[in-house]
Amino acid sequence: MGEFELIRRFFASAACATGGEGIALGIGDDCALLQLPPFDQLAVSTDSLVAGVHFPLDADPYLLGQRALAVSVSDLAAMGAAPVAFTLALTLPEARADWLEAFANGLCAMARGCGIGLVGGDTTRGPLSLTLTVFGRVPAGQALTRAGARPGDLLCVGGSLGDGAGALPLVLGERQDNSAQAQYLLQRYWAPQPQLDLGQALRGLATAALDISDGLLADCGHIARASKVALLVDAARVPLSAALEGLFSREFALNCALAGGDDYRLAFTLPADALASIQADWPEVAVIGRVEAGQGVHLLDASGAELQPPALGYQHFGSQGD
Numbered sequence: 001m002g003e004f005e006l007i008r009r010f011f012a013s014a015a016c017a018t019g020g021e022g023i024a025l026g027i028g029d030d031c032a033l034l035q036l037p038p039f040d041q042l043a044v045s046t047d048s049l050v051a052g053v054h055f056p057l058d059a060d061p062y063l064l065g066q067r068a069l070a071v072s073v074s075d076l077a078a079m080g081a082a083p084v085a086f087t088l089a090l091t092l093p094e095a096r097a098d099w100l101e102a103f104a105n106g107l108c109a110m111a112r113g114c115g116i117g118l119v120g121g122d123t124t125r126g127p128l129s130l131t132l133t134v135f136g137r138v139p140a141g142q143a144l145t146r147a148g149a150r151p152g153d154l155l156c157v158g159g160s161l162g163d164g165a166g167a168l169p170l171v172l173g174e175r176q177d178n179s180a181q182a183q184y185l186l187q188r189y190w191a192p193q194p195q196l197d198l199g200q201a202l203r204g205l206a207t208a209a210l211d212i213s214d215g216l217l218a219d220c221g222h223i224a225r226a227s228k229v230a231l232l233v234d235a236a237r238v239p240l241s242a243a244l245e246g247l248f249s250r251e252f253a254l255n256c257a258l259a260g261g262d263d264y265r266l267a268f269t270l271p272a273d274a275l276a277s278i279q280a281d282w283p284e285v286a287v288i289g290r291v292e293a294g295q296g297v298h299l300l301d302a303s304g305a306e307l308q309p310p311a312l313g314y315q316h317f318g319s320q321g322d
Contacts, residue, residue, distance in 0.1 A: 154275060
């Protein structure tokens with residue numbers, strides 16, 4: 001199967017490549033054309049996923065297609081952007097029709113759920129890897145960023161944490177479990193749901209935001225540095241799912257939430273008087289700490305004493321804590 005036949009058969013004709021709001025021209029020309037409303041800004045993010053690093057070599061292609069797009073779209077949610085389009089650069093060791101069909105179906109299922117269209121990309125031969133670039137739109141001046149948190153703000157997260165990291169032993173085959181709790185964790189890992197609506201609702205309210213991909217403490221460190229403040233995290237208030245606590249010890253579950261990564265929930269800072277309006281529509285939003293003058297991220301116990309945190313999250317280069 002040649003490159004162009006592969007593109008036509010599995011991607012150009014896919015349901016997620018039929019255009020949509022903001023897409024003036026999709027797959028089939030040298031470039032796609034995106035049409036933004038007046039006074040909107042374009043939000044752009046790129047993620048690369050490599051077999052053996054970000055996902056197992058034998059990963060189910062349907063689940064991989066879902067996950068690859070979800071983790072990329074989550075960056076748009078973190079900026080308060082509405083999704084418009086995405087591109088896919090796919091490197092394959094071989095062109096297997098069954099693998100490509102399942103992957104494209106998973107990709108399109110997540111694209112439909114997120115309201116985003118495939119507008120182009122590239123294919124080449126080599127070790128399996130995926131590079132996705134997502135495009136979103138946000139009213140000028142209203143994008144959420146990591147800078148802007150202020151002393152007195154609340155530190156919040158968009159729901160329970162740790163499920164993605166808790167699923168990893170199941171994904172890697174280190175633990176066998178067919179319980180409903182295990183299935184819940186696997187669903188959270190393979191099909192995380194970008195918090196797009198929450199991100200857009202936080203425009204004009206949140207003072208800083210990001211999505212949790214590398215672990216709560218590590219990612220909160222980005223807000224602390226960009227905003228030049230200290231973030232105080234109350235360990236007892238970090239929300240954990242019943243499934244995670246049902247399968248693992250409280251200590252392991254909490255470490256997954258604090259440092260495991262792969263959550264793709266939003267973490268954000270918010271003035272206290274804005275909390276009620278957000279929780280009215282998103283009751284799963286939890287306050288886990290506060291912003292103070294200072295620097296860094298500090299993990300506290302119920303008495304307010306500082307705890308030694310677990311490793312601060314995944315890094316591709318360098319040792320933990322660099």
